[in-house]
Amino acid sequence: GFRGVIAVDGPSGSGKSSVCRAVARQLGLRYLDTGAMYRAVTWAALDRGVDLADRRAVATLCRALVLDITTDPASPGIAVDGVDVTGAIRQTRISESVSAIATNLDVRADLIARQQAILAEEKGPGIIAEGRDITTVVAPDADVRLLLTADENARIARRARELHGTDDADALAATHAQVATRDKRDSTVVDFLAAADGVVEIDTSALTFDQVVATVLRVVSETA
Numbered sequence: 710g711f712r713g714v715i716a717v718d719g720p721s722g723s724g725k726s727s728v729c730r731a732v733a734r735q736l737g738l739r740y741l742d743t744g745a746m747y748r749a750v751t752w753a754a755l756d757r758g759v760d761l762a763d764r765r766a767v768a769t770l771c772r773a774l775v776l777d778i779t780t781d782p783a784s785p786g787i788a789v790d791g792v793d794v795t796g797a798i799r800q801t802r803i804s805e806s807v808s809a810i811a812t813n814l815d816v817r818a819d820l821i822a823r824q825q826a827i828l829a830e831e832k833g834p835g836i837i838a839e840g841r842d843i844t845t846v847v848a849p850d851a852d853v854r855l856l857l858t859a860d861e862n863a864r865i866a867r868r869a870r871e872l873h874g875t876d877d878a879d880a881l882a883a884t885h886a887q888v889a890t891r892d893k894r895d896s897t898v899v900d901f902l903a904a905a906d907g908v909v910e911i912d913t914s915a916l917t918f919d920q921v922v923a924t925v926l927r928v929v930s931e932t933a
């Protein structure tokens with residue numbers, strides 16, 4: 710079977726987290742959610758009352774944090790200085806503040822180095838890592854590089870179902886601003902909307918979850 714590194718990027722609502730977890734389970738790979746690391750730093754900054762706009766203070770905090778990442782795709786998790794924040798980092802207050810942390814270039818440098826260390830460690834058993842800059846910055850030499858895209862309506866509908874359990878008009882309206890604002894802020898530092906050279910783009914707009922997973926598995930078996 711496949712043993713190596715699969716890099717996956719895509720915007721929020723592209724469905725990449727659930728797809729990557731499913732692929733990891735099927736191929737027996739480890740799974741790294743890099744967004745969870747940016748969320749964990751955001752959680753810590755809010756918890757310690759560090760001003761998110763104070764770039765130097767946030768970077769200093771970030772470098773000092775012990776991040777324990779569980780890369781088991783059956784139960785991925787993250788702890789900050791011994792506190793399990795796996796659930797807490799999904800709160801809306803974190804999603805709303807995470808771009809301020811992710812656009813801090815000193816934070817990015819620190820987290821990218823940690824991500825590369827994890828990939829080096831898990832290369833033996835094989836790992837799939839997902840985020841916004843995995844195919845371009847964290848692991849440009851990955852064995853398989855994929856960009857999952859979806860048109861904005863499909864992404865907002867997916868996020869609405871995740872957050873509100875429905876994609877009725879109210880849920881769509883509530884989700885629209887959140888998704889659009891975050892993507893706009895995030896894309897000021899990383900380009901995850903266009904596929905870099907050699908990256909395979911999969912447009913998931915019209916595909917079911919199972920179809921996306923099957924497509925990823927096919928690309929992996931064809932390229933690796």
Ligand code: C5P
Pocket residue numbers: 721743744745747748807808811839840841842843891895899
């Ligand atoms: O993937 P998720 O939506 O959980 O990511 C949360 C945030 O982390 C993104 O909105 C983005 O600001 C940041 N992020 C990033 N680079 C990555 C992964 C996530 O900037 N590789």
